[in-house]
Amino acid sequence: MPWIDVNCDMGESFGRWTLGDDLGMMPYLTSVNIATGYHAGDPPTMRRTVEAAVGKGLGIGAHVALPDLMGFGRRRMVIPPSDLEDYCLYQIGALDAFVRAAGGRLAHVKPHGALYAMASEDPDLAAAVARAVAKIDPTLPLMLLNLTTGDAVAAEGVQLVPEGFPDLHYDASARLIIEPIKLAWDPGLVARRAVRMVTEKRVTAKDGTEIDIDIVSLCLHGDAPNGVETAAAVHQALTKHGIDQVPLREILAAPEETRS
Structure with missing residues (x-):
């Protein structure tokens, strides 16, 4: 029986x-990625969201971003890798404090928006994020789009976890097409895409190209008008298709042969 983690930015x-x-x-998730103040989120919001997630037994990840509150972290910036490492260390540490205070344990790290795209493409930036992760807890997995920068992340002693996006379009090169404001997608279509990503390890790009993907987690967007x-x-x-939805840490701890 296949397993999958289902995560959401919040x-x-x-x-x-x-x-x-x-x-x-x-109620429909196994993991959450909580904003750490650079693209959104403030201390009271972080605390309330962490407490709710701990209460529901969800895996909690630090959703680190570029320092772009006005642009919601969706604008690319030219930042030296050493500075990016410091930015991520700061943000992960902040969320980790709230998670510990709530009696939980940080489960993963996931970049947001422009940083997600940049770290998925640029090994130097991926390594900078991974170094920050490793300094706090090298057992924390790092979520990115695919394994393109996996070697750079692994070199820092951190595991890269690829994820799929059933409610976003891909281009023919398997890159995400980001919506400036998240649109409402047909729930049935998103559900079918999600099942296919897990069972067939494929997704259809916006132009009709068939793309092979191998994912451990699915990301859904709660900021869509019909997100719930x-x-x-x-x-x-x-x-319905017999796919167990399990927190990421539990999946990664299991023998590989039991995951599919």
């Missing part, structure tokens, strides 16, 4: 501004 509200229905998404409805549809479809 804790992205800031001050009086609210984004997404985090509590509504949680879509997450529920994905959960139901995965369950």
Whole structure:
């Protein structure tokens, strides 16, 4: 029986501004990536989101980003790898403090937005993020789009975990096509794409190209107008097809032959 982790970015509200229905998404997830203040999130939001995730037994990841609060972390920046390492160390440490205070344990690290794309393409930047991870806890896996920068991450003693995005388009080169504002997708379509990613290890790009993918986690977007409805549809479809939804740390700890 195949296993898959299902994750979602959350804790992205800031001050009086609210984004997404985090509590509504949680019943359909196994892991969450919580904003650490650089693209979104503030200390009270981090605390509340962490406490809710710990209470539901979800794996908690630090959602590190470029220092771009105004652009929601979606604008590329030219940053030396040494500075990026410091930025990530700062953000991971902040979230780790909230997780420990809530009685939990940090489970992974995942870059956000532009940093996610940059670290998935540039080995030097991927290595910088991985060095920050290793300095806090080298057993923490690092989520990225694919294994392109896996050697650079592994060289720092960190495991790279590839993930799939059933509610985003891919281009023919297997890169994500980011929506400036997350659009509502048909929940049934997202569910079918999710099942196919797990069972067939394939996804259809926007231009019709068939892409091979090998993933350990699926990412859903709670900031879509129908995010909760879509997450529920994905959960139901995965369950119907006999696909267990399991937190990332539990999957990685299991023998490889039991994962599929």
